[in-house]
Amino acid sequence: MIFFAHYLNAEVVDATEKTIGKLKDMIARGGEDYPFIEAIVVEKGDKQMFIPISYAENFGYDEITLKIRSEKIEQYKSGLKDFWLYRDIVDKQIVDISGTRVVRVNDIQLGKVEDRIRILGIDMSTRGLLRRVGIEKWRIFKPLEPKLIDWKNVQLVNGAIRLKTVSNDLKKLHAADLANILEELTPKQGISLISALEPEKAAKVFQELNPMQRRLLVDLLGEEQAREVLDNVPTDDLADYVKTLNLKETKRIFSYLKRDKRMTVEKFIEYPNDTAGGLMTSDFVEIDPDWTVEEAITHIKNISNKYRSIFFVYIVDKAGKLFGVVSARTLLVKDLMDPMRKIMKPLKKIHTVHPATDVKKVAEIMTKYNLFSIAVTDKHHKLLGIITVDDVMRCLMPYS
Template identity: 30%
Template sequence: MNEIDILQLIEQKKYVELKKELVDMNPIDIAEVMDEIDPYTTLLVFRMLPKDIAVEVFSKFTNSQQREIVSSVTDKELNHILDELFFDDMIDIIEEMPANVVNKILQNSTVDERKLINEFLKYPEDSSGTIMTIEYVDLNQNMTVKEALEHIKEVGLNKETVYTCYVVDENRILEGIVSLRVLVTSEEDQIVRDLMVDVEDVVFANTHDDQEIVADLFLKYGYLAIPVVDKERRLTGIITVDDIMDVMEQEATEDFQKMAAMAPTEDAYLGTSIFTLARHRITWLLILMVGATLTAGIINRYENILSSMVVLMAFVPMLMDTGGNSGNQSSTLIIRGMATGDVTLKDKWKVLWKEFRVSILVGISLGIVNFFKNIFLDGVGKDVAITVSITLFATVVMAKMAGSMLPLIAKKLNLDPAIMAGPLITTLVDSLALIVYFSIASMMLGL
């Protein structure tokens, strides 16, 4: 049954039939359906779900849906949700909730849980400590395979993953890892120590590592989970691939927003007030507006050239647009290459040389086409056509140099490379293009 059919059952109040259909649906699909209905009906439908499904659906809700549910359910219902949620999901929820909702969650948590929650919330924002989970299987290196498998059977149902087990000593120092595959294919009397991958060969993250660094580790090695340790190499948690996929989506969204000259936000578009959206946009627009005054100043400075040959003004938009587009092409490729690890700071000279050669080819091609267009379609003189074509060539070269280098410079300065894209590149290139254009025109045309 599709979403429209489910919504019709809700509208027709056929709750018995609705409950039967919901049980067979994927929790993600249920969450999407419930996003289409009002808060009161959402709570009504949520309470129809079996407890195990309700917890899964809750973890897939948007922040606003979770806020509504936590505010509306009884303490008993909330206790069940918290008991069944994986710890990292609970932390994610708490970080996004207002103070009154957080207080309700903490009041319904055990003393040990509150201690762990407070510890997690002290980690730096966007660090690996904030996205890790404590739901993992740990083993002692002196266990036999039989003992290890019995331990996994005993605790595995409450863990987020059992495919990789973590070997620690009595002080929780990480000593190695062993996969479930190795355990189930080994003799029962073999010792875990002899089967594990030693810690020197284990890829792990530190609790204070930025989540982007951890995402790069997942991309590089293709693991399903990576252990997280503190500065004493004590195992504090693990990060699973599903959590890092959420991080990658957040980082990609943030980059898109920065490239569009907006302050990053994780709030859903339709759930964000117009004042918040305006606040996120206006800062960069003000910066770019001030930057655009430089362009106006350049035009005013060369007003005598424009007054003596008005036809030059007709080609200004084309030069500025082509320069901006050329710069955006290069910056987008470099930013994406840096995000995937294909381009690093040490590659700066390779990038510069490659983009220079590309810009020469593109600039010559566009210049030649533009020259004949100016002569045969625009009907301007040969001197003007040459001036515009040379300027076009120079603009493309400058734009591609700037577009390729500025993201790398930003990275060197510990800034997000995404801010050196789109509108910022365009504003910079516009000013440079005009300076080159009027300088060449004054020399070529004797103005």
């Protein structure tokens, strides 16, 4: 195996055997699974040269020979996708997409493909570090093995990361995995990463963070981006977040929210966290009892992007009183012209809880009757919100 460290500080000589300087870095061009090395960075004193790799005739560990005279070298011109191996990668943090974790790079594995050099992976082992300082071959270090990660499974994260440099693979990671990665990054790196996500995905990541991380994220995002992210966070999660803030911070967050959402959050924060009211969310679908199945399905299609999941729709009148529940499965199998009041499960046959109901009691009811969600109503049967099983689990198994 060959590594970047093998070439670091190698002498570079031209066709007349004149020493030009020492190799201090390599430049690669992103955009491929295994990027090609396009140029080498050579230094001699204060002088720095960017020499196209195509000028190299012999690429040895100790000496790199060029096939032209130094005065005829046309220096390499960097492109937007270019990155430097030592400056941008070695000793930096890399996201291992396959392992959904952040690792530190000690060396870079290279490979020769059709007379060109490509990046194949990164070495995060102690041996990679020893290789760079020139003591890898000492007998005491022989048992140490390289720990390699395939290059196509990594994504560089640095302070200058831009939207176009974040790979689709990284964006496709589960929000919980992205949250774990953010925890290991510096605030500057974390903001660079979260800013590259769509607001909907950023909001899901926000929901996976602990209160302190949420506060830091909102502070660093700035008003405009914070508005976009918070607008996509469910009201129950926002209420939980606001409960951790002081009065000044709460006023600032409320100023970011739209009026209807702010009023709902204000109502939710009145309830203790360990009660049904503290757990409930307003993210549920309401349907008029006189609507047909076809009207209900059309409505759901139009608003579905606003919800994390839709397992049930709740049948309520114009005053907000709960009449019944219909599962998504029932909607799909019933006649399109059937009215909702005909196919719904009526109120007297469904389980509901009061806002003051203890979370353990809520969990007991949901477990006993195998419920994915449960409605929260007041004494007049007005639908206040619903509780999903994942929210119950979050309360019973809080952040460590």
